[in-house]
Amino acid sequence: MTRPVPDRLPGTLDLLILRLLARESLHGYGIAQRLKALSKDVLQVGESSLYPALQRLLLNGYVDAAWGASDNNRRARYYTLTRAGRKHLEAERAEFDELVAAIQRVLKLA
């Protein structure tokens, strides 16, 4: 399926967050840190992008949020992936892979 090439972060940010949460529940700051670490400082996301994305995922029911204690006993809000979120993650990931493969094919063959 053809689609316009997406911007760096907006649609893909949701995908990345879901992937991170697939492993374990994290709070907002944790997500930002993990993302930065795993991508070797390439992908840095600020509050103004992160929280709207998290709210979107909450609205659509892909994640659940609950207040809990963080490592240094600070009260933080943890996000967990739901079953619907897991399904959405798989679907989004497949689509993303397809898209990237198509782009790479064009770059190679053109």
Add this chain to the structure above:
Amino acid sequence: MPVWIRRLRARLRYRDFEDDLRDEIRVHRAMAEEAAREQGLTAGETRARATRELGNVAMAREDARQVWLAPWLESLGQDLRYSLRSLRKSPGFTATALVTLGIGIGLNVSLFTIFNVLALRPWNVRDPGSVVLPFAKPTGNRPFMNAFPLAEVAYVADHATTLTGVVAREFGSGQLYCEGDAPCAYVQLEAVSANFFDVLGIGLARGRGFHAGEDTWGAAAPVAVVSHGLWQRVFGGDPAILGRTVAIGVNRERITVVGITRSGFSSLNAGRQIDVYVPLPLKDKLDMPAGAQDPVERLVMVGARLKPGVSRATAEAELNTLDRQFRQSHSLEGNGLVLTGTRSLQQPILTRQFVPIFASFGAALLVVLLLACANVGNLQLARTLARRREIALRLSLGAGRRRIVRQLLTEAACLSLAAGLVGFGLAWIVPRLVLRLAGEADDGVAFVPDATVLVFALGLGLATSMLFALAPALGTTRASRPLMATGRIGVDRRGRRLRSILLASQIALSLTLLTGAALLTRGLMHVYDIDFGFDARDTAIASVRMPPDMPAGPGRDAQWATIDAGLEQSGVGPVGWASFVAPLSHQCFCAEIRRPNEGETWNRTVLDRPLSPAAFGILGLQFVAGGPYTDRAAQREAVINETLARSLFPDGVAVGRTVLAEPPVANAKFEPYTITGVVRDSYYTGPAGIRPIFHTAPSRRSASYLVFRTDRPEVATRLRTALRSVDPTMEISVTPVMANLEETVQDRVVATGLAWAIGILGLSLAVVGVFGVFAYAVEERRQEIGLRLALGARGRDVLRAMFAINRWSVGGGLLCGLLFSVLAGFSLRAYLFGLSPVDPAAYGAVTALLVLAATLATILPTRRAIRIDPAITLKAE
């Protein structure tokens, strides 16, 4: 859980949601700062780096919040709350605007309610969308008609595959006799086929409809279904009515009541009340026979229900085929048929009748609404100007102009929607009130609003809010005026121009309304001055009232012979008689006429005015060809007027030729009549217009009028003597012919009264508007007036100055108003009985009235301002 439920929950637990979000972001920031501190940065650098990395908190929160709560919904909610608050803070404005707009909208919605019931509502049956009406296409002189031969109805019912049932109906009326054969009510009948209640799905409160076979021609069952209204009115809601026998009609035919319709249903057609339903063949026994007994000639009204899934076009095609087959096998003329729905507006015949009336009244009421909008617009303008500071402040703080305009319009929309609801409420009362004032009985048909009317009311409300609020809103939000300059309320140029336009339009519109009413009134007065074309002013009629129980027949004929002899002996000379209808009456005593070689479809409906030969001379009806007939009713001779002669014989020669005519009496058939003369066209049948008229020798079987000239009153005396000699109880009453104009005038009085009511309403609105404008102008110039008075000006000078201010708008309004009035006059021409549409008396009177009212409205606020001590005014600066 669907998305919208989550949204709703977030909306309801808004505070928690806000707190959560704020805490979360705060925690995030704290953790980031901690991490930075661990890396050994100072507090300041930490914070700076955190801020850099993490972006704008406020924006983040705003964006996050916007995911959940649609921003436009939020701002709409804000606008609504603000509007309600500010409306509540100025109760005077709100109340005035609500009342003014409510009345304006209410009147329009009331008219629409009546229109809705008459024109837009389908039949009150089960699933009206699948009920269709066939209309025979016009042929010859016949227009679209929902009338088909009874035999064709049977043929179609047998052969149609696209219909589930075909019903036939006819209207009638008769006297109802209850206990002991005492007359208890005069009822309207509908004679229907046996499948009427089943096919149409008309519910019955009790009992049953008709069984199949009960409408067999010649063997119809003597059963009836009565309406719920009649049951309550005449039988007191007694359940034992079922199975009881009553008598109806001239022959006191006995029928058994077998069913009662459900309450709220009286008839299929709006505006008509049916009391009793009987099987179709019974009609001839209960009412005057329809004339034709042969099922091929007997025409009935037809309705049908489509089979589920069948389209109207398909059914129409099939019916046209069947119709053609039937006509061919019976050698009948025809052009085919069309199928329409049951809404009056969809049918080809009725639109012509009442749409022009509704258009006229609708236009007048819309004008009233415009006036109301202009008034409220003025008030709104004043209010918006008072808020200029606030608006200027908001604009300078960065509010978008569109946002502020939207808020002002939301306020106006709140007001108008509330006024729309008020108007909807009025629509429950006003239509019935008007109909009762007009003398119409409160039918089983209730003119009550329904959902369509509500939508109309709210829509009209929104439209009016645009009208009165858009211009002030746009004007006040222009960002040209610096904030500092709005110290005190000075004279605002743009506002003044707008107010002048509003003032001028108010004067123009109310002038138009009043002129319409004045023209209608003058038209009615003019009725008495028309040149009727015959000697209406010099003649009178003596109406002879025969005793009611005297039966027609040889007995009465002998009596008339005696009367005639008595009159002849008294030496009054040839005596003129008219029967059935008096001169100048427009009653439809109508005959059908056609030429001998024309088919039935060429029948023309003409007014039948039997006159004795001497009456022509007495009444001054002039012959342009030929002469009157001989005075023998048995001889079939007739005189026609020029209009009818032109229609029948366009080649010009009518005298000596034959026509086929069917007069409107019982058991009449078409007979040949010879034309002996043609009279000049005149307003013999009333001032409303010249109609085709057919004169024959008068029969003595019914109402008779002796026609005589007023300069020979002894004729009437001789008649009285002659009558008394035959029967002392007979009486005559003498009236001048001109008195019959009352009939026409009475018909129009109600409409004219309504026109005046609308005109006065318009005038009051205009006066209030003018008063408002001048009051505001006085307020604006309070210091100026105080200054002038202090400097020695007299009150009179100030008054003159105040008049001068608005002279252009008043003058312009009057001119425009006169122009619109002329247009209105020409469009009302049909109702003016020949009065000139630019009748100077009407225009002059109305203009004078309006100028007087406007002057008074100007003087009052000015006098108040003049009275105030200048010292006070100047000090208040």
